[in-house]
Amino acid sequence: xxxxxxxxxxxxxxxxxxxxxxxxxxxxxxxxxxxxxxxxxxxxxxxxxxxxxxxxxxxxxxxxxxxxxxxxxxxxxxxxxxxxxxxxxxxxxxxxxxxxxxxxxxxxxxxxxxxxxxxxxxxxxxxxxxxxxxxxxxxxxxxxxxxxxxxxxxxxxxxxxxxxxxxxxxxxxxxxxxxxxxxxxxxxxxxxxxxxxxxxxxxxxxxx
Numbered sequence: 001x002x003x004x005x006x007x008x009x010x011x012x013x014x015x016x017x018x019x020x021x022x023x024x025x026x027x028x029x030x031x032x033x034x035x036x037x038x039x040x041x042x043x044x045x046x047x048x049x050x051x052x053x054x055x056x057x058x059x060x061x062x063x064x065x066x067x068x069x070x071x072x073x074x075x076x077x078x079x080x081x082x083x084x085x086x087x088x089x090x091x092x093x094x095x096x097x098x099x100x101x102x103x104x105x106x107x108x109x110x111x112x113x114x115x116x117x118x119x120x121x122x123x124x125x126x127x128x129x130x131x132x133x134x135x136x137x138x139x140x141x142x143x144x145x146x147x148x149x150x151x152x153x154x155x156x157x158x159x160x161x162x163x164x165x166x167x168x169x170x171x172x173x174x175x176x177x178x179x180x181x182x183x184x185x186x187x188x189x190x191x192x193x194x195x196x197x198x199x200x201x202x203x204x205x206x207x208x
Contacts, residue, residue: 001032001039001176004076008046008083008094015119017045019151020082023115023169030173031078039077039176044069046093053093056100070101074108078115078176081137085120089132102140110141113175115168117149126150145171 005024009016020043028038046053052066062070073079083094101108116133118125129148137144147168155161 001078002072002076003028003031003039003041003078003080003176004072005041005043005080006046006073006082006094006097007043008091008097009119010047010084010091010093015151015153015156016082016084017043019117019119019149019165020080022165023080023082023117023149023172026166026169027078027080027115027173027176030170031176033173033177042072042076044072046097049097050093053096053100056104057096062100062104066100070104070108073101074105076112078113078172079109079142080115080117080172081133082117082119083133085118085125085128088125089128090118090136095136098136098140109137112142113145113172114142115145115148115172117151117168119151121153123150123152123154126152143175145175147171 003024005020007014007017007020024041024043028041031039049066049069052062052064056062056066081094083090086092098109114137116129116137118128118133120126120128129150133148134144145168147164149161149164149168151161
């Protein structure tokens, strides 16, 4: 089981990275329960890929560390994505990463369970989860976890954040475990079969 955290934090240390780590710490063991051992967790720091992301839009293809990051995201069983809030929305670096990924592989995220999270200086920006992040990832055809997590500056060390982290990470773990054990739907080669419309219409005609 592979869990990937995508963090768009810019500072070191970063509250955005801290939130991603705390979510992963809860989701990773729960995703493999009751099997022993947590899921394999990889963290992608977008600030380290900023130059390569910009080059992707001019060169037309990812290379080096960015290509490896795209492969990790595409191969993950679940994602935790965390962005700082800028101008009441996700950061430009965060959006550029997923834009470049969708250009490189339009189906990379399709059907993948994703936990959305964000950090900001004030609780007034908490609607960024539903007004910006959720529509973006719905467009990318992912399965967005019902509970998103927003952490304002005053939330760190305050009552309530731990409960939201536990709930959201638990929902992600449940989706990861369910999708990994789900049986694929049987293939129906409908285009190879010719529907006998004339025979079916004839059967509908009244007798005599």
